[in-house]
Amino acid sequence: MKLFKQNQNKLVEFSQTPFELEREIQSLIESNVTSLFNLQMVCSEFTIGSYRLDTLCFDEDNSAFVIIEYKKGNSYSVIDQGYSYLSTMLQNKADFILEYNEKTDKTLKKDQVDWSQSRVIFISPAFNSYQKNSVNFKDMPFELWEIKRFNNDIISLVQHLPTSKEKIENITASGSVISSVNAEIEVTDEAEHVAKTSAQCVEVWEALKEYFGNLEDTSFSSKKHYIRVNRGSTAICYVYFRKNSLMISIVRGTFYTDGTKSKNYIDIDDPKGVGAAKEYTWQNGNKGHEYQFSVTSPKDLEYAAFLLRQKYETI
Numbered sequence: 001m002k003l004f005k006q007n008q009n010k011l012v013e014f015s016q017t018p019f020e021l022e023r024e025i026q027s028l029i030e031s032n033v034t035s036l037f038n039l040q041m042v043c044s045e046f047t048i049g050s051y052r053l054d055t056l057c058f059d060e061d062n063s064a065f066v067i068i069e070y071k072k073g074n075s076y077s078v079i080d081q082g083y084s085y086l087s088t089m090l091q092n093k094a095d096f097i098l099e100y101n102e103k104t105d106k107t108l109k110k111d112q113v114d115w116s117q118s119r120v121i122f123i124s125p126a127f128n129s130y131q132k133n134s135v136n137f138k139d140m141p142f143e144l145w146e147i148k149r150f151n152n153d154i155i156s157l158v159q160h161l162p163t164s165k166e167k168i169e170n171i172t173a174s175g176s177v178i179s180s181v182n183a184e185i186e187v188t189d190e191a192e193h194v195a196k197t198s199a200q201c202v203e204v205w206e207a208l209k210e211y212f213g214n215l216e217d218t219s220f221s222s223k224k225h226y227i228r229v230n231r232g233s234t235a236i237c238y239v240y241f242r243k244n245s246l247m248i249s250i251v252r253g254t255f256y257t258d259g260t261k262s263k264n265y266i267d268i269d270d271p272k273g274v275g276a277a278k279e280y281t282w283q284n285g286n287k288g289h290e291y292q293f294s295v296t297s298p299k300d301l302e303y304a305a306f307l308l309r310q311k312y313e314t315i
């Protein structure tokens with residue numbers, strides 16, 4: 001990736017400032033893990049069994065633990081390390097619960113965690129082609145992010161997305177670590193969500209994707225219960241696929257326990273009154289606010305775009 005700054009009619013390229021140590025990357029990510037990945041920080045350097053996990057986080061959206069690992073070189077196997085970490089997590093669930101409760105001073109019970117949504121995020125200045133190809137399956141519980149630093153303290157963070165439609169379970173021997181982990185962890189792709197709804201709603205979804213695709217810096221991430229639409233790393237909305245409708249939940253923001261609101265908190269202007277506000281409480285006591293409405297046919301799209309644009313423009 002090249003980054004430039006416009007100086008009148010000239011483009012001046014930013015030069016890269018390499019990270020000297022993995023710890024530099026770790027410190028940067030841990031200080032910004034909520035804004036970058038919408039995760040709650042639990043702890044650094046969590047030792048479990050024979051492993052030391054760089055960063056342990058909790059994904060409140062999906063009620064799941066997330067492990068983040070940082071790498072400077074590329075002489076390691078993403079597959080081996082990732083599945084070893086997830087296998088260790090699934091065999092030591094009580095230890096992860098205990099660590100969360102001790103570090104956050106909150107009470108989390110084992111049945112409040114959706115272990116099927118556990119995942120590992122790898123962050124490195126670069127991944128080689130072997131590492132990228134090794135996770136090029138649609139059911140891999142891993143994310144690969146390349147981080148680069150440029151002069152003037154500019155940081156880029158880009159996710160490498162899989163392109164294959166194949167599942168790793170189809171080529172994995174039974175009884176292996178991979179098969180045992182995949183038996184408990186569920187990775188849901190777009191096709192599985194689309195299969196839940198009507199042909200008319202599929203048409204609506206394709207139109208929504210086209211709408212978002214024409215906006216700057218948008219992306220989609222498929223989770224167990226929804227597809228999340230993002231601008232950069234921030235959620236615009238969550239799309240839930242019902243039998244005869246798409247239920248869209250716009251992220252308004254968070255009310256913190258100290259009474260303050262999150263940055264860019266938004267009140268949705270809905271003159272037709274098609275939606276309703278929803279409030280829920282996170283494990284840390286903060287209250288999340290969303291605005292929900294349903295879309296059932298293409299005629300609803302123009303007004304849906306009007307509502308969604310309000311959130312998009314605050315990010």
